[in-house]
Amino acid sequence: xxxxxxxxxxxxxxxxxLTVLRRVSLTIEQGELVAIMGxxxxxxxxxxxxxxxxxxxxxxxxxxxxxxxxxxxSGELAGIRANKIGFVFQTFNLLPRLSALANVELGMRYAGGxxxxxxxxxxxxxGLSDRxxxxxxxxxxxxxxxxxxxxxxxxxxxxxxxxxxxGNLDSRSGEEIISILTSLHAEQGITLxxxxxxxxxAHHCQRIIHLMxxxxxxxxxx
Amino acid sequence: xxxxxxxLATAWVGVxxxxxxxxxxxxxxxxxxxxxxxxxxxxxxxxxxxLSRIETLGSNLITIRPGAFTxxxxxxxxxxxxxxxxxxxxxxxxxxxxxxxxxxxxxSNLQVVVGGENMNSQVTGVTTEYMPVNNLxxxxxxxxxxxxxxxxxxxxxLGSSVKDTLYADADPVGQQMRMGTIIVRVIGVLESKxxxxxxxxxxxxxxxxxxxxxxxxxxxxxxxxxVSSISLTVSDKEQADYVxxxxxxxxxxxxxxxxxxxxxxxxxxxxxxAEAVSEATGTMTLLLGAIAAISLLVxxxxxxxxxxxxxxxxxxxxxxxxxLGAREHDIWLQFLIEAAFLTFTGGIIxxxxxxxxxxxxxxxxxxxxxxxxxxxxxxxxxxxxxxxxFGFYPAWNASRLNPIEALRSE
Numbered sequence: 231x232x233x234x235x236x237x238x239x240x241x242x243x244x245x246x247x248l249t250v251l252r253r254v255s256l257t258i259e260q261g262e263l264v265a266i267m268g269x270x271x272x273x274x275x276x277x278x279x280x281x282x283x284x285x286x287x288x289x290x291x292x293x294x295x296x297x298x299x300x301x302x303x304s305g306e307l308a309g310i311r312a313n314k315i316g317f318v319f320q321t322f323n324l325l326p327r328l329s330a331l332a333n334v335e336l337g338m339r340y341a342g343g344x345x346x347x348x349x350x351x352x353x354x355x356x357g358l359s360d361r362x363x364x365x366x367x368x369x370x371x372x373x374x375x376x377x378x379x380x381x382x383x384x385x386x387x388x389x390x391x392x393x394x395x396x397g398n399l400d401s402r403s404g405e406e407i408i409s410i411l412t413s414l415h416a417e418q419g420i421t422l423x424x425x426x427x428x429x430x431x432a433h434h435c436q437r438i439i440h441l442m443x444x445x446x447x448x449x450x451x452x
Numbered sequence: 453x454x455x456x457x458x459x460l461a462t463a464w465v466g467v468x469x470x471x472x473x474x475x476x477x478x479x480x481x482x483x484x485x486x487x488x489x490x491x492x493x494x495x496x497x498x499x500x501x502x503l504s505r506i507e508t509l510g511s512n513l514i515t516i517r518p519g520a521f522t523x524x525x526x527x528x529x530x531x532x533x534x535x536x537x538x539x540x541x542x543x544x545x546x547x548x549x550x551x552x553x554x555x556x557x558x559x560s561n562l563q564v565v566v567g568g569e570n571m572n573s574q575v576t577g578v579t580t581e582y583m584p585v586n587n588l589x590x591x592x593x594x595x596x597x598x599x600x601x602x603x604x605x606x607x608x609x610l611g612s613s614v615k616d617t618l619y620a621d622a623d624p625v626g627q628q629m630r631m632g633t634i635i636v637r638v639i640g641v642l643e644s645k646x647x648x649x650x651x652x653x654x655x656x657x658x659x660x661x662x663x664x665x666x667x668x669x670x671x672x673x674x675x676x677x678x679v680s681s682i683s684l685t686v687s688d689k690e691q692a693d694y695v696x697x698x699x700x701x702x703x704x705x706x707x708x709x710x711x712x713x714x715x716x717x718x719x720x721x722x723x724x725x726a727e728a729v730s731e732a733t734g735t736m737t738l739l740l741g742a743i744a745a746i747s748l749l750v751x752x753x754x755x756x757x758x759x760x761x762x763x764x765x766x767x768x769x770x771x772x773x774x775x776l777g778a779r780e781h782d783i784w785l786q787f788l789i790e791a792a793f794l795t796f797t798g799g800i801i802x803x804x805x806x807x808x809x810x811x812x813x814x815x816x817x818x819x820x821x822x823x824x825x826x827x828x829x830x831x832x833x834x835x836x837x838x839x840x841x842f843g844f845y846p847a848w849n850a851s852r853l854n855p856i857e858a859l860r861s862e
Contacts, residue, residue: 284855312777323772327469340777
């Protein structure tokens with residue numbers, strides 16, 4: 231499903247250049263549950279952004295579901311993000327002025343249109359049907375992240391990307407989030423790629439990819 | 453339908469979440485639009501007022517005055533020449549079609565004495581046609597009759613200010629007054645016409661035949677009796693231009709002017725005067741509107757300022773929307789609609805405020821005002837246009853943000 235080939239990403243830093251990813255090659259199959267681990271600065275987030283079509287590689291090729299996307303324009307990339315990819319962020323990234331339900335609806339807004347019933351179903355799936363009209367500030371961290379997951383899955387994307395989804399949560403809420411994510415993967419066959427620092431969480435996954443200094447240093451099957 | 457409703461709803465949320473800021477942004481537009489509406493309505497009101505006064509003078513009125521005459525290269529003011537005659541007036545009445553009545557008159561300044569009061573007044577010798585031609589109305593007494601005219605009766609009709617000066621509150625009808633060398637009897641007083649265009653309020657009217665006994669009326673070389681001016685009314689306003697042409701050629705023939713000579717008379721129709729006045733006041737209205745439009749422009753710059761701040765403040769929101777798949781035009785449209793929504797609301801409120809201001813101005817009797825629909829529509833659409841124009845750059849800025857950097861911002 232995801233095939234990275236010799237991906238290099240270079241950021242200009244004033245006069246110097248910062249190479250974040252060096253010739254990374256990686257394949258992730260449809261329906262896999264993959265964890266990416268590595269120290270900070272190893273290029274995990276950059277790789278996830280590239281996979282999520284938020285950014286373009288400096289060189290190398292990336293094919294998503296068999297389609298080469300590394301050379302697409304910003305409009306086409308936005309279309310892929312809208313229809314194929316759900317994001318879950320460490321900091322939740324909910325819009326503070328909107329209710330939980332409206333935040334979930336926002337996930338469908340750019341993917342063909344809002345359907346309130348479907349949004350409500352997604353909230354029910356993450357166990358928050360009774361919190362639909364609460365604003366993010368009225369919810370706990372774990373609940374906010376569950377809203378964010380509902381927002382990511384409401385449009386039924388084949389791929390969900392999670393960047394340290396439990397990084398801002400206490401261990402109990404973190405466990406809940408991971409169990410929601412793994413059960414989504416198990417029940418709906420969604421391809422799930424998540425970044426984590428937590429070895430316990432990584433061991434819920436099928437495969438762990440270790441990054442260091444912009445390169446894949448090892449892969450292990452769990 | 454839904455595609456349009458969602459950005460509108462988003463814009464509404466954006467406006468409502470920053471109530472004070474939205475209000476202050478709108479205020480600039482409100483003041484601008486209100487200024488345009490109220491100033492334009494004052495200008496339009498003044499225009500209508502002047503035109504309606506012209507209407508009371510008779511919109512189908514045509515006035516012929518003698519032209520400037522030149523003697524050894526020295527020109528006099530218009531009206532200085534003695535070229536128009538009673539005979540001209542008679543010829544016009546007989547030969548030119550579409551004319552309902554013709555009123556030649558001759559006026560002169562005479563000393564008028566009533567008891568101890570003594571004033572220099574303009575005395576105008578007129579025919580009985582003068583009253584209908586100039587839309588005059590009698591306040592008390594009567595105008596002189598055809599038989600008074602025929603026998604040169606020494607009777608006078610006073611303009612309202614003359615009556616006020618000479619008789620104050622007393623009733624002058626039946627009283628005698630000395631006028632130059634003759635004694636006349638007052639038989640009527642005119643309604644006031646208001647102070648405009650050589651008002652009839654300041655004049656005393658006597659039969660032209662009586663005038664000729666009092667003042668030596670000049671004669672032309674051909675022996676025709678000179679008049680100061682000829683006014684006439686046309687029966688069909690549409691034909692006014694044709695009538696003017698016909699009179700011109702008739703008078704040129706009568707005055708024996710060669711093809712190279714200039715007219716020795718001036719013909720002005722009230723229509724023409726009304727057009728000129730309406731053009732002048734229209735220009736004034738436009739000028740007032742332009743000044744008001746400057747404040748609208750300043751309001752527009754305020755909108756741009758706020759939208760730029762708003763984009764900066766909502767960078768993270770833009771990043772989130774982009775991560776969720778928003779395309780550049782989605783973001784762009786969102787902010788553009790928000791700006792247009794603000795200025796549209798400001799425009800509507802501005803129209804209401806401007807209308808109230810012009811209503812208050814006119815009800816206090818300061819000025820006549822007229823709020824016309826086209827100005828309202830113009831003001832509202834201009835304010836929406838301002839929103840689109842000044843919202844364009846901030847919205848474009850927002851749409852171009854890099855999603856990763858936008859997500860990282862606080």
